[in-house]
Amino acid sequence: MAPKVLISDELSDAAVQIFRDRGIDVDFQPKLGKDKEKLLEIIGNYDGLAIRSATKVTEKVLEAATNLKVVGRAGIGVDNVDKEAASKKGVIVMNTPFGNMITTAEHAIAMMFAVARQIPEASASTHAGKWEKSKFMGVELTGKTLGVIGAGNIGGIVCDRARGLHMKVIAYDPYLSDEKASKMHVEKVELDELLRRADFITLHVPLTDATRNILSRENLEKTKPGVRIINCARGGLVDEQALADLLKSGHVAGAAFDVFAEEPATENPLFGLPNVVCTPHLGASTTEAQENVALQVAEQMSDYLLTGAVTNALNMPSVTAEEAKVMGPWVKLAGHLGSFIGQMTDEPIKAINILYDGVVAEMNLAALNSAVVAGIMKRANPDVNMVSAPVIAKERGIKISTTNQDKSGAFDGYIKVTVVTEKRERSIAGTVFSDGKPRFIQIKGINIDAEVGAHMLYTTNEDVPGIIGALGMTMGKAGVNIANFTLGRAAAGGEAIAILYVDEAVNEAVCKALKDTGLFQQVKPLEFDVN
Numbered sequence: 001m002a003p004k005v006l007i008s009d010e011l012s013d014a015a016v017q018i019f020r021d022r023g024i025d026v027d028f029q030p031k032l033g034k035d036k037e038k039l040l041e042i043i044g045n046y047d048g049l050a051i052r053s054a055t056k057v058t059e060k061v062l063e064a065a066t067n068l069k070v071v072g073r074a075g076i077g078v079d080n081v082d083k084e085a086a087s088k089k090g091v092i093v094m095n096t097p098f099g100n101m102i103t104t105a106e107h108a109i110a111m112m113f114a115v116a117r118q119i120p121e122a123s124a125s126t127h128a129g130k131w132e133k134s135k136f137m138g139v140e141l142t143g144k145t146l147g148v149i150g151a152g153n154i155g156g157i158v159c160d161r162a163r164g165l166h167m168k169v170i171a172y173d174p175y176l177s178d179e180k181a182s183k184m185h186v187e188k189v190e191l192d193e194l195l196r197r198a199d200f201i202t203l204h205v206p207l208t209d210a211t212r213n214i215l216s217r218e219n220l221e222k223t224k225p226g227v228r229i230i231n232c233a234r235g236g237l238v239d240e241q242a243l244a245d246l247l248k249s250g251h252v253a254g255a256a257f258d259v260f261a262e263e264p265a266t267e268n269p270l271f272g273l274p275n276v277v278c279t280p281h282l283g284a285s286t287t288e289a290q291e292n293v294a295l296q297v298a299e300q301m302s303d304y305l306l307t308g309a310v311t312n313a314l315n316m317p318s319v320t321a322e323e324a325k326v327m328g329p330w331v332k333l334a335g336h337l338g339s340f341i342g343q344m345t346d347e348p349i350k351a352i353n354i355l356y357d358g359v360v361a362e363m364n365l366a367a368l369n370s371a372v373v374a375g376i377m378k379r380a381n382p383d384v385n386m387v388s389a390p391v392i393a394k395e396r397g398i399k400i401s402t403t404n405q406d407k408s409g410a411f412d413g414y415i416k417v418t419v420v421t422e423k424r425e426r427s428i429a430g431t432v433f434s435d436g437k438p439r440f441i442q443i444k445g446i447n448i449d450a451e452v453g454a455h456m457l458y459t460t461n462e463d464v465p466g467i468i469g470a471l472g473m474t475m476g477k478a479g480v481n482i483a484n485f486t487l488g489r490a491a492a493g494g495e496a497i498a499i500l501y502v503d504e505a506v507n508e509a510v511c512k513a514l515k516d517t518g519l520f521q522q523v524k525p526l527e528f529d530v531n
Helices: 013-021 036-045 059-064 083-089 101-117 119-127 153-164 178-184 191-197 240-249 287-307 321-344 365-377 388-395 467-478 508-516
Strands: 004-007 025-028 048-051 070-073 092-094 145-149 168-172 200-203 227-231 252-257 276-278 349-358 399-405 413-421 425-432 438-443 446-451 455-462 482-489 495-502 520-527
Touching: 004 013, 004 036, 013 025, 013 287, 036 059, 048 287, 059 083, 070 287, 083 092, 083 388, 092 287, 101 119, 101 153, 101 200, 101 227, 101 252, 101 276, 101 287, 145 153, 145 191, 153 168, 153 178, 168 191, 240 252, 287 321, 321 365, 321 413, 321 425, 321 438, 321 520, 349 365, 365 388, 365 399, 365 413, 438 495, 446 482, 446 495, 467 482, 467 495, 467 508, 508 520
Parallel strands: 004 025, 004 048, 048 070, 070 092, 145 168, 145 200, 200 227, 227 252, 252 276, 349 399
Antiparallel strands: 349 413, 413 425, 425 438, 438 446, 455 495, 455 520, 482 495
């Protein structure tokens, strides 16, 4: 059955057609996002939800969305999506951060020109029949120092455009390497130095705990007298009241804001002040940008629903279509390894340590980590998936660590998972053979070669004669057919294990019969999702 996608906000006809061309059953209801009750009523029918900003994806909506796998936001901001609730429900949240980069960067440059030359006020004055040429004395951008806070995708474009205007560009960004700064031809500085030197300051960072009020009253007071502030990024990055006070005092010469702490902004401390340019969150509002993000979200959602490729997800590691093909068997293996340990572990887990060896060490480890953790968590919560598992693990205080190493053994690559509890450590390793089938290759440090089946039985015992006979006789009497049988031991006469792949689930009566032989320390039926 084809995946079903609901589009509940305005999206271009071309975006809708992309879904249809890819074989997606699409329901285009562009006004539905404003009808909360109707959305709640029908959302359970869909695998995907494509939105802009009108639709509010609340916890209540997500609870009703029993089949939902992905929410795609045509645009960068996802304030209208409860990302935490989505993650707990295992719903991927995607945005399109690159479709409006040029548009937003150009708006910042336009706002910088506007505030440098007081264009909006001069235009209003002239429209009013006045000719106040001497009133609107501006400043040139050439030769001025632009301080860019956040030199990522959009900030990088602003840096490039500003250099074209012959401005001196300095940038503050904790994630900007010296090498990247050199390639961008910008000077990397600390925030205090940027505040002290910049003639213009423009912000291009997301709103996080680290960036909230990054231009606080204290930091604004550190700025160069006559500075002009531009914010086309996110509301809440600047203390708006403090900025208004400094504009009134003359310390700040002008400001240009496209975003505000509270939106829609019908009143604000900056409104009505001279040489303050305000626009109603127009950064992404060009015909080209709106079309680009619509097409991108349609492609991204289709890729995920049809191939498993994950792009621009905010709560899930990205996996390209090519990666999804190569990694598919390894993701299954990672899930099986986690599932084995999850089914074997009864006590609370303190830590999960994952070792990647050889070819698998070069893959997308974040996605593989998620698969391992999801496998472990499924016993306690069958609805868990690769999106929700890391969130649940974090909530439970489980520490997850990874190690990757070059090929070190007989296999081209393998994954080893070790779980630490208060009482013990338990480990299992596996690989993927050339046939694409996952195999268990080591349990408790004992080498084996076991194909993974839907129904399996795991036993531990001392290495003594009669084990194979006891297993075979007991299974035969119960009418359970053995598809594959693997034995392993640490040393002659020492600890040994057996793992059987059987055609049907092993019931409690069979387990009791095996235990009653007195040969086995542990008898554990296991179930794996091999589809």
